[in-house]
Amino acid sequence: MIDEGSGDSRRLPVIAIVGPTASGKSEVADLVAEQLGSEVISADAMQVYRGMDIGTAKTPVEERRVPLVLVDIVEPDVAYSAALFQVDARCEIDRLRADGKVPVLCGGTGLYVRAALDDMRFPKGEVDSGDRERYQALAARLGDEGIHAYLAERDPRSAALIHPHNVRRVVRALEMLEEGVSYADQTSGFSTPRPVYSSLQFALTMDRQRLYARIDARVDIMMERGLVDEVKGLMERGMADALTARQAIGYKEIIDALEGRCTLDEAVETIKMRSRRYAKRQLSWFRRDARIRWIDRDEVDAQGAASMILDALREE
Secondary structure: OOOOOOOOHHHOOEEEEEOOOOOOHHHHHHHHHHHHOOOEEEOOOOOOEOOOOOOOOOOOHHHOOOOEEOOOOEOOOOOOOHHHHHHHHHHHHHHHHHOOOOOEEEOOOHHHHHHHHEOOOOOHHHOOOOOHHHHHHHHHHHHHHHHHHHHHHHOHHHHHHOOOOOHHHHHHHHHHHHOOOOHHHHHHHHOOOOEOOOEEEEEEEOOHHHHHHHHHHHHHHHHHHOHHHHHHHHHHOOOHHHHHHOOOOOOHHHHHHHOOOOOHHHHHHHHHHHHHHHHHHHHHHHHOOOOOEEEEOOOOOHHHHHHHHHHHHHHO
8 A cells, every 4th residue: 555645755656557559548647647636747759849749649738637747848850769758757757756746657658668667778879979860871871771781780680670661770779889889788688677666557458440440530630630730830840851750650641741742641541550550569569568557448448447547556
């Protein structure tokens, strides 16, 4: 049982609510944090960017039950990373615990969740590297398979772990080599969690076809709410290259349509397809962590899920 009156903030666990896109994480986290008189810390790699609201499904300000932090903290053309998130998230966690509040971490970016809660030490270049632009330029010249082959020559073990078309990760692995760190070695170290904070972690799941239907419906809602105008506004601010480089689902596809590389209907279908694939990757990531307790949204609604989480907290 958590003794909330003890005044010892070190005893307060962090609640993490994770899961695939469109599974209803934000609503559940809001309900939990509201009951606890706390705040929600976003663990979403795209919601950190200002102006990317509709396409990242940020909860509108007027619909938030509690404060939502670590959203809208940098411009889309500013580099941000798991290493930076680790610093920012831990500051928020420590602030809330010092105030006697249980932090509620919510998001679908698994690496960000792990970075906040576990002992993950990032090489210097994850924060700021002078090599990144050089390798990005080399990737543009050699192409996806060419830059992957270059990594394979220098670090075959790391290359074997990275898909040839994941240019961003290939570039990251090359950066790490400049610092004397192998991506393969670092990844193996991530496989055994070493917690920094005590935590209760929950993942939301549901029937796969229902999840896919929710994803498709959410994309349609994004279009109705003005995703095209949002993308146009970002492009007018000179953000098109940054959005494309970040592989931001929902943005790069609309940019392709606006620049004539596909129709708008084709862009919408591509967004839905890529979002469904992303959900599959998220599920695979979270299933690897034995600490996570799964909540079936086919059996409970958002309030029911929140109640299950709060009950688990009371039992600690």
